[in-house]
Amino acid sequence: MPLPYAKILVIRFSSLGDIVLLVPELIRLRRAAPDAVIHLLTRARWAELFAENTYLDEVLTIDGRGPGELARIRCRLARERYDAVVDAHGVLRSLALYHSLRAPRKIMIDKNEIAKFALIAGKTNLYRGVVPHTERYARLFAKLGVPAAGGRVDLPLPASARAAAADAVPPSAPGAPEPVAFAPGARWETKRWPRESYIELMRLAAGRGYSTILIGGSADVETNAGIAAEVSPAPLDLTGRLSILESAAALERCAALVTNDSAPLHLAESVGTPVVAFYGPTVREFGYFPRLPRSVALETELRCRPCSRNGARRCPYGTKECLTAISPRRAMDALAALLAEPEVRA
Structure with missing residues (x-):
């Protein structure tokens, strides 16, 4: 039976990885409310993720952070007279x-911030098991009556994005393995596995016959170009050349992605590509570890972890030992094991 809501607003401003993880629930919401008008409010820079989508009626955007911009969008939203408002972000x-x-039904996400603070500040674990962020979203939308249907829901990719990816990533030669992508960037420096380690790992992968690709946004262009210059054979550097959806389509054409705890991880898994991911200042309890069965999370157990809720703080000891202790050889072993395991898509 369809949900009893004629107009629904979902709020999630950022970040890109969180919004990518939200997409399956937006699709399930559309399935549960096929005739409803569904709006998403997000930051303007992420609206391109929903280009040509078929599950939202409108993507509303907020540009600035000041009170004036908040007042503007509040007036805009008040005119819509929503039946249900979903706060999937939980920030001020x-x-x-x-x-x-005002809305007859209003629900908001539970991010368990008290347990997160206790683990960071006091190294006291109050979590009762690990709840992936996707499960937090599922529990949130279940309050509206959206069923948590079984099976994976991938990020829908328009034909234009796949065409652009096909032009950017040529097909592998007959008998050759699919390429391996690398995303050395991250918003926060504390989350980045060392540049030298990426270079060494890419050399090891190339030595085993894998072609390599560099992925990233405009902020990663200089760093990734420097890495590319140190690797032979030279990787295909797509940094800053693709949109978000085109990047996802390019990752769909790869055997795996090697990445930090950042948006490319979730983008790759959203199209079924497994990852080898490096974790330093954050931990599994926060809900952002890889979800696919073949994906691998590499970390170093230290008493100082976690030191930050999202990696924004500098390493308190100035060493980044949580990441520097992960050797390229260990990463290569994890990548080789992942690539040797047969793929089973849900």
Whole structure:
């Protein structure tokens, strides 16, 4: 039976990885409410993720962070007269909108911030098991009556994105393995596996016959170009050349992605590509570890972890030992094991 809501608003401003993880629930919401008008409010820079989508009626955007911009969007939203408002972010700005908007049904995400603070500040684990962020979203939308249907829901890719990826990533030669992608960037420096380690790992992968690809946004262009110059054979450097959806389509054409704890991880898994991911200042309890069965998380157990909720803080000891202790050889062994395992798509 369809959900009893004619107009629904979902709020999630950022970050890219969190929004990618939200997409399956937006699709399930559309399936559960086929005739409803569904709006998403997000930051303008992430709206391109929903180009040509078929599950949202409109993507509303917020550009600035000041009170004026918040007041502007609040007036815009109030005119819509929503039947249901979903705060899938749980930060001050989203909560301000959530509490100021009138709607018969209003629900907000539970991010268990008390347990996160206790683990960071006091190294006291109050978590009762690990709840992936995708499960937090599923529990949130279940309050509206959205069933948590079984099976994986991949990120829908428009034909234009796949065509651009096909032009950017040529097909592998007959009998040759699919390429391996590398995403050395991350918003926060504390989350980045060392540049020298990426160079060595890419050399090891190339030595085993794998062609390599560099992926990243405009902020990663200089760093990735420097890495590419140190690797032979030279990798295909797509950094800054593709849109978000085109990057996802390029990752769909790869055997695996090697990445930090950042958005490319979730983008790759959203199209079924497994990852080898490096974790330093954050831990599994926060809910952002890889989800695919073949994916691998590499970390170093240290008493100082976690030191940050998202990697924004500098390493308190100035060593980044949690990441530097992960050797390229260990990463290559994990990557080789992943690539040797047969793929089974859900």
